[in-house]
Every structure is written in structure tokens, then in C-alpha cells.
Amino acid sequence: MLSLPFILNLKMEIQLHDKHFVPFISADELDSAIAKMAKQISKDFQEEVPVFIGVLNGAFMVVSDFMKHYKNPCELSFIKMASYDGMETTHEVKQLIGLNQDLTGRSVVIIEDIVDTGNTIEELHKLFADKNLKQLKFATLFLKPEAYKKDIKIDYIGIEIENKFIVGFGLDYDGLGRNLSEVYQLK
Ligand SMILES: O=P(O)(O)OC[C@H]1O[C@H](OP(=O)(O)OP(=O)(O)O)[C@H](O)[C@@H]1O
Numbered sequence: 001m002l003s004l005p006f007i008l009n010l011k012m013e014i015q016l017h018d019k020h021f022v023p024f025i026s027a028d029e030l031d032s033a034i035a036k037m038a039k040q041i042s043k044d045f046q047e048e049v050p051v052f053i054g055v056l057n058g059a060f061m062v063v064s065d066f067m068k069h070y071k072n073p074c075e076l077s078f079i080k081m082a083s084y085d086g087m088e089t090t091h092e093v094k095q096l097i098g099l100n101q102d103l104t105g106r107s108v109v110i111i112e113d114i115v116d117t118g119n120t121i122e123e124l125h126k127l128f129a130d131k132n133l134k135q136l137k138f139a140t141l142f143l144k145p146e147a148y149k150k151d152i153k154i155d156y157i158g159i160e161i162e163n164k165f166i167v168g169f170g171l172d173y174d175g176l177g178r179n180l181s182e183v184y185q186l187k
């Protein structure tokens, strides 16, 4: 049962820097979507040990919860990419921390918190093209279908959302909001 402070909290609008945000997706909904993705992925990788690669910073919470739901043998690594300045994409995706692991012949699943324009996963797709992988798959907790115009297939999608800026559960607005356990939408 939900406690009163939680119900009150759900109704509360928050402010980060100069912007106001309203509650959008609850912690329970996030957890169900992640659990569903983990179940789907473990079904597809029963015969092998996939390497999950989380995209920092945003994906740290998704990856942490995803790993708790993924019950089969797997490996985990991170890569750090960034392109957003405030609420706008800079269209330039920078790799800030790379991978130093040999992934030859491995099945890799990239785990993103959000796919918006798709610039980040396009850059990742290029980055992994010469790594001689067995296969490369993309998983994301959030997808904005109206914003995503690339041809790269997104294999696992948690929740499709409208094309509005969100924060919380790893996602920030100018550095703030990553520690929120629910997701908020720009008011
Ligand atoms: O599809 P796109 O338009 O490329 O947007 C998606 C990317 O934007 C965010 O990262 P950001 O560049 O904000 O860095 P961060 O993860 O450190 O917040 C998010 O974590 C994704 O990686």
C-alpha cells in the first residue's frame, strides 16, 4: 500500500535550476518496465553470456536495476558518452571514457536510459562496427518515437514517451535530478 507521504510526493511539482517539472512515471512503473526488458533479454540470450554495456552517465540507475532483474550469467561494462547541454542536443556526441575490453565474438547489448534523436546510439553503432562482435543489440528504458529518425533498430524498449524533456532516475537537467527515484516531465 502507498504511504501518505508518497502519495503527496507524487502530486508534487519540483524545480531544478529555472525549470519546473511534474511527476510523470512512478518508481513501480519503471521497475516493471525494466523487469520486462530483463526477462525478454534473458530469453534471447539463454545459450550465451552477453556483455551489457551501460552508457554513462544517464544509464547508471537503469543498469543497476536491470542487473538485479537479470538472473542468468552476464558481464557488465560502461562507456561514457555525452552530447546534451541543458535541454538541447549539441549534435556532437563525445566519447568521454572508452572500453578497454576485447569483445571479439561476443554478443553485446548496449543499455541506454533514453533514445531521443538517436545521435548517441548512432555514434555507438559506428564505434562498435570494427570490434568483430557476434552481434550488437540496443536496449533503452525510454524511447521518444517522434524524435527518433535513425535507421538503427532498437531491440528492447521499456517505455515509449512523448517528445518532451524528462528528468529523474539517472536523467539530469544541467547536472540536477539524477537522484530522483521517479521520472518527471517538463511542465
Ligand atoms: O538520442 P540522443 O538525442 O543522443 O539522446 C540520448 C542521450 O542523451 C543523454 O545523454 P547526455 O548526452 O545528456 O549525457 P549524460 O548521460 O551524461 O546525461 C542520455 O543518457 C542518452 O545517452
Ligand SMILES: Nc1nc2[nH]cnc2c(=O)[nH]1
Binding pocket: 084, 114, 115, 116, 117, 164, 165, 166, 167, 168, 171, 172, 173
Ligand atoms: N534529461 C534528459 N536527457 C535527455 N537526453 C535526451 N533526451 C533527454 C531527456 O528528455 N531528458
